[in-house]
Amino acid sequence: MSQERKDAHSAALSLSADAWLAAIVESSEDAIISKSVDGVITSWNKSAERLFGFLAADAIGQPITIIVPSDRLDEEAAIIASIRAGKRIEHYETVRRRKDGTLVEISLTISPVRDKDGVIVGASKIVRDISERKRLIERQDLLLREMSHRVKNLFAIMHSLVSLSERTTTNAGDLASDLRARIRALSAAHDLVLGKGGGVAHSSGSASLFALVQAIFAAHRDSESVRITVKGNDIEVGAVALTSIALVLHELVTNSIKYGALSSPEGQVNVEVRDEDGLDLNWVETGGPPVRAPSGTTGFGSQLESVAVEALKGSITRDWVSEGLRIHLRIPQESLG
Secondary structure (H helix, E strand, O other), X not given: OOHHHHHHHHHHHHOOHHXXXXXXXXXXXXXXXXXXXXXXXXXEOHHHHHHHOOOHHHHOOOEHHHHOOHHHHHHHHHHHHHHHOOOOEEEEEEEEEOOOOOEEEEEEEEEEEEOOOOOEEEEEEEEEEOHHHHHXXXXXXXXXXXXXXXXXXXXXXXXXXXXXXXXXXXXXXXXHHHHHHHHHHHHHHHHHHOOOOOOOOOOOOOEEHXXXXXXXXXXXXXXXXXXXXXXXXXXXXXXXXXXXXXXXXXXXXXXXXXXXXHHOOOOEEEEEEEEOOEEEEEEEEXXXXXXXXXXXXXXXXXXXXXXXXXXXXXXXEXXXXXXXXXXXXXXXXXXOO
């Protein structure tokens, strides 16, 4: 053993038990506080200084209530009563107040302190800051609630898709093909909310409308007929609205490819978006075959559009002019969050 280590060992042996205990308390990462049975602070370690902002010289001799919020004074009285009764309190989660007035969430473990005759003369408190753990738990709960909400919303939409299909489709193959395409549109919206697929997701669960438009149109890139331009003001759209708008855009581009401007090699679709206290979208088709307003029963796609737009308290109108179909989609700001 080196001389330096021998000296350190000898110094350690020379310390009394009380000194050892004091050294351990002072170096602890947890705040350790002792108080009398009357609630007067008798010791206050360095971690207590860091946690609550009071220096030991300022805290010792003061009532423990200097760190107790006014609405929790009854709580401290109950703790002192338990200590007088000789009871130990473990991992009691509560809130205390720092010197600057801010609140901190803590976990308390409190033990009675007895003198040499066994008489309870005070209490020792181990105080642990659990603010970060609480924040993580709250964030996890928020994410779980949000996930539950979104899953339920998607199930409700799928239920509506299938129910409407039963009334409007007689061919099982067409039904399967249409449902697959619509599910891809929902998936594109979902990926955007999660920050996938080239869009930027925000902590609020919103995403860019332009990113959604590009994602929906990308599903049809295997068709050489897709010629769509988008201009105007980009808008942030919340998760629920994003899903409904994805279904509407999918129906618009699908119908254009089947029957409208995009069914023709010269056809073109111009989409203009304006932010006017909400979403104001104009869809203009040119270069396609002659168009006219449909007659008879409304198709499944149109019914789906209506359901999706009505869910957002919006409106959608069509103008069947000779140059091509004009569509105006309006969704109020309060429905985009």
